[in-house]
Amino acid sequence: MLHSWDAGAVRAAEEPLLAAGEPLMARASFALATRVASLLRETRGRAGGSRVVLLVGSGHNGGDALHAGALLARRGVAVSAVLTTERVHAEGLAALRAAHGHVLAVDHDDQAVPDAVAAALATADVVLDGLLGLGGRGGVRGPAARLVAHVAQARPRPVVVAVDLPSGVGVDDGTRNGVVLDADLTVTFGAYKPALLLPPAAAAAGRVELVDIGLAPAGPPAVARLEAHDVAALWPVPAPDAHKYVRGVLGVVTGSARYPGAAVLTVAGAVRAGVGMVRYIGSAGPQVLAAHPEVVVGDGRVQAWVVGSGVAPDDDEQRRRVRDALVHAVGHDEPVVVDAGALDLLPDAVPAHVVLTPHAGELAALLTARGEHVARADVEAAPLAHARRAHDLTGATVLLKGGTTVVAGPHGATYAQADGPSWLATAGAGDVLAGVVGALLAGRAADAVADPTLPAALAAAAALVHGRAAGHANPGGPVTAGDVADALPAVVAGVLRA
Ligand SMILES: NC(=O)C1=CN([C@@H]2O[C@H](COP(=O)(O)OP(=O)(O)OC[C@H]3O[C@@H](n4cnc5c(N)ncnc54)[C@H](OP(=O)(O)O)[C@@H]3O)[C@@H](O)[C@H]2O)[C@@H](O)CC1
Ligand SMILES: Nc1ncnc2c1ncn2[C@@H]1O[C@H](COP(=O)(O)OP(=O)(O)O)[C@@H](O)[C@H]1O
Numbered sequence: 345m346l347h348s349w350d351a352g353a354v355r356a357a358e359e360p361l362l363a364a365g366e367p368l369m370a371r372a373s374f375a376l377a378t379r380v381a382s383l384l385r386e387t388r389g390r391a392g393g394s395r396v397v398l399l400v401g402s403g404h405n406g407g408d409a410l411h412a413g414a415l416l417a418r419r420g421v422a423v424s425a426v427l428t429t430e431r432v433h434a435e436g437l438a439a440l441r442a443a444h445g446h447v448l449a450v451d452h453d454d455q456a457v458p459d460a461v462a463a464a465l466a467t468a469d470v471v472l473d474g475l476l477g478l479g480g481r482g483g484v485r486g487p488a489a490r491l492v493a494h495v496a497q498a499r500p501r502p503v504v505v506a507v508d509l510p511s512g513v514g515v516d517d518g519t520r521n522g523v524v525l526d527a528d529l530t531v532t533f534g535a536y537k538p539a540l541l542l543p544p545a546a547a548a549a550g551r552v553e554l555v556d557i558g559l560a561p562a563g564p565p566a567v568a569r570l571e572a573h574d575v576a577a578l579w580p581v582p583a584p585d586a587h588k589y590v591r592g593v594l595g596v597v598t599g600s601a602r603y604p605g606a607a608v609l610t611v612a613g614a615v616r617a618g619v620g621m622v623r624y625i626g627s628a629g630p631q632v633l634a635a636h637p638e639v640v641v642g643d644g645r646v647q648a649w650v651v652g653s654g655v656a657p658d659d660d661e662q663r664r665r666v667r668d669a670l671v672h673a674v675g676h677d678e679p680v681v682v683d684a685g686a687l688d689l690l691p692d693a694v695p696a697h698v699v700l701t702p703h704a705g706e707l708a709a710l711l712t713a714r715g716e717h718v719a720r721a722d723v724e725a726a727p728l729a730h731a732r733r734a735h736d737l738t739g740a741t742v743l744l745k746g747g748t749t750v751v752a753g754p755h756g757a758t759y760a761q762a763d764g765p766s767w768l769a770t771a772g773a774g775d776v777l778a779g780v781v782g783a784l785l786a787g788r789a790a791d792a793v794a795d796p797t798l799p800a801a802l803a804a805a806a807a808l809v810h811g812r813a814a815g816h817a818n819p820g821g822p823v824t825a826g827d828v829a830d831a832l833p834a835v836v837a838g839v840l841r842a
């Protein structure tokens with residue numbers, strides 16, 4: 345599992361080490377210089393003789409860049425530091441000067457990037473972004489912002505290495521504030537920060553390499569990302585003496601006369617993820633049976649539910665069945681996935697084993713219905729904040745779908761899963777995901793009720809398997825929702841071997 349800690353936890357972990365005189369910055373900048381040198385060797389054959397430009401802000405992040413620059417200069421790299429403020433890390437600057445690094449500056453009054461700086465950037469093999477790290481507040485401002493815009497627009501774009509974090513991201517909330525310098529590589533120190541896992545900021549980080557500088561952040565992580573072996577530990581694998589009822593029966597109230605395919609796809613997700621049995625309730629019974637003869641159509645005992653996928657707003661009968669299922673589920677402690685057309689039928693307050701699976705537009709509508717006046721773009725700009733808000737307002741575990749899927753549950757349980765190719769953004773893929781989440785909740789229904797943080801982990805596990813199934817179905821190319829479902833059994837088997 346990848347864990348990330350917020351700025352406060354990282355600083356708290358640094359404090360005693362710094363007080364004890366541990367050379368954290370020396371470790372960080374040495375690792376940074378080593379990584380940049382090997383990047384230069386990969387791209388140019390050798391580090392010596394190449395050109396590196398440092399973008400230097402006022403804090404320790406700039407200090408890291410300056411110290412790393414000094415080390416690179418001593419290895420024969422031509423290093424130029426662009427100071428964006430008069431107040432830069434003094435020791436770092438002295439080290440760079442002593443190593444014969446070149447020092448340039450941009451002034452507050454400069455409306456354009458000075459020619460000497462532009463020339464250095466135009467010939468740089470690597471640009472090191474040391475403008476803002478843990479201490480960044482809001483967007484990059486002033487001359488630094490002009491510099492970032494200049495580098496971002498340069499063609500060809502230089503290779504950018506972010507020091508600790510790409511400058512301009514919200515460290516703890518994963519937002520992008522104004523101009524952000526998108527990096528090819530981020531060398532991060534001591535621990536992942538939430539911005540390196542969360543959308544939309546994480547996309548600015550490029551590849552992330554974590555450097556151990558001896559930090560041991562305490563307390564629960566702010567945001568986690570499951571890996572295959574974590575999912576293997578969560579997956580309900582049938583015991584040798586299992587029978588279908590022990591494995592979990594899933595009640596599925598999805599699809600409508602207008603969208604019968606959603607019923608077929610939800611069921612496909614559930615049966616291919618390995619549920620004991622599916623009971624389908626709704627008008628799409630014939631279509632479901634044609635595709636999945638193993639399904640039982642009609643009422644009966646279940647351990648968990650999936651409701652809402654493809655339930656049209658004007659299908660009064662199916663909406664009544666959804667309502668009945670929701671009332672029954674909440675009243676009988678049965679976990680339930682609430683998707684699409686059921687989201688507006690959610691009771692005011694529900695337990696955490698109710699898992700909502702909205703996309704950004706649906707989450708905006710859900711929050712707006714609860715008086716928050718949120719647009720889809722607001723959700724996309726700050727997915728975690730909005731998913732958590734929906735959890736706080738409803739009590740439900742919230743799985744917010746997107747290129748990176750964010751899950752927010754009780755006690756701060758937070759996951760960010762980026763497992764699927766963008767080809768997964770296709771009609772019906774969300775229906776398949778609802779079925780996978782349902783299968784996991786049915787297989788671990790009692791555990792999911794007993795441990796309110798488990799539904800979030802199971803939802804994240806479903807997102808991992810679902811995303812990987814899209815990649816597995818057709819590596820590098822388009823997939824249909826049905827292809828994703830078809831790939832699930834092999835992907836689950838692969839994950840269980842991890
Ligand atoms: N502690 C250690 O020994 C270690 C620390 N390490 C490194 O230190 C980094 C954290 O350093 P940091 O705390 O100095 O914060 P940092 O991100 O450099 O910037 C703060 C400065 O930026 C300014 N500023 C803020 N927002 C701004 C904006 N929007 N636009 C423009 N300016 C803005 C703000 O000025 P202010 O606004 O407060 O006047 C303040 O002066 C960390 O990421 C890691 O790289 C590692 O070496 C490991 C050991
Ligand atoms: N850019 C993307 N990259 C990878 N996966 C994506 C991307 N955009 C959306 N997805 C995933 O595709 C699925 C789409 O679901 P959804 O929007 O509910 O579609 P539908 O309602 O048609 O089933 C979700 O699992 C979501 O996480």
Ligand SMILES: [K+]
Nearest residue numbers: 473476507509
């Ligand atoms: K940075």
